[in-house]
Amino acid sequence: QPTRTPLIAGNWKLNNNHLEAIALVQKLAFSLTDADHDTAEVVVLPPFTSLRSVQTLVDGDKLRIGYGAQDISAHDKGAYTGEVSGPMLAKLGCAYALAGHSERREYHHEDDAVVNAKVKAAFAADITPILCLGEGLDVRKAGGQVSHTLAQLDGALKDVTAEQAARLVVAYEPVWAIGTGEVATPEDAQEVCGALRARLAELYSAETAAATRILYGGSVKGDNIAGIMEQADVDGALVGGASLKPEEFVRIARLGR
Numbered sequence: 001q002p003t004r005t006p007l008i009a010g011n012w013k014l015n016n017n018h019l020e021a022i023a024l025v026q027k028l029a030f031s032l033t034d035a036d037h038d039t040a041e042v043v044v045l046p047p048f049t050s051l052r053s054v055q056t057l058v059d060g061d062k063l064r065i066g067y068g069a070q071d072i073s074a075h076d077k078g079a080y081t082g083e084v085s086g087p088m089l090a091k092l093g094c095a096y097a098l099a100g101h102s103e104r105r106e107y108h109h110e111d112d113a114v115v116n117a118k119v120k121a122a123f124a125a126d127i128t129p130i131l132c133l134g135e136g137l138d139v140r141k142a143g144g145q146v147s148h149t150l151a152q153l154d155g156a157l158k159d160v161t162a163e164q165a166a167r168l169v170v171a172y173e174p175v176w177a178i179g180t181g182e183v184a185t186p187e188d189a190q191e192v193c194g195a196l197r198a199r200l201a202e203l204y205s206a207e208t209a210a211a212t213r214i215l216y217g218g219s220v221k222g223d224n225i226a227g228i229m230e231q232a233d234v235d236g237a238l239v240g241g242a243s244l245k246p247e248e249f250v251r252i253a254r255l256g257r
């Protein structure tokens with residue numbers, strides 16, 4: 001069993017201008033100790049407009065906080081107004097980019113083919129995609145959460161090589177639990193995360209599956225992170241609302257301790 005370093009990633013969504021971003025990262029840096037950083041990898045995902053400021057702060061003060069983008073273009077360059085490419089994000093030092101967040105799927109009509117193109121664009125730029133998957137309430141009520149989420153995984157990983165897949169991060173985020181205060185039980189999270197890992201073993205290899213970090217996302221807080229992290233196939237969390245509150249996010253980064 002390889003050790004998978006827990007990953008706690010804060011998705012700020014459409015919040016914080018670059019000055020607020022600097023203040024929030026400084027607060028996190030002030031509170032997080034070396035022991036905390038040894039326990040879990042901590043990453044923030046600010047809006048594009050803050051990435052340069054965060055890069056300057058993290059590099060200048062040699063902070064152990066990672067950062068990345070909330071989205072990535074499927075294209076490297078060209079006539080794609082409003083988009084930001086993998087090479088641009090890599091140049092800003094982004095280690096991660098979300099791909100297929102449910103809000104992108106819903107409000108920007110990103111389907112599995114688009115998400116697949118974004119995952120491949122991230123790998124091509126040496127950025128680790130955090131591939132977001134998860135079912136809506138109707139699917140959950142019908143008991144289809146595993147088949148739905150596995151189908152999204154298959155679609156997003158089309159033509160992704162084993163070598164690339166070894167660096168992938170997957171985030172299982174049941175849509176009904178995002179921003180609602182409704183948390184999946186640790187057992188619900190484990191059911192789908194375990195199924196995702198089994199599918200990665202089928203698609204690639206047992207080694208790849210064992211090395212891939214699978215996160216849970218959906219109303220994660222300081223109070224519920226410990227139970228979620230106890231699950232065998234949950235390796236961290238993608239945190240939305242609570243990542244905007246420095247004290248709460250630090251508690252989550254400490255895995256509830």
Ligand code: PEP
Nearest residue numbers: 178179217218219240241
């Ligand atoms: C998210 O947007 O990825 C998320 C998990 O949000 P929240 O923690 O607010 O539910």
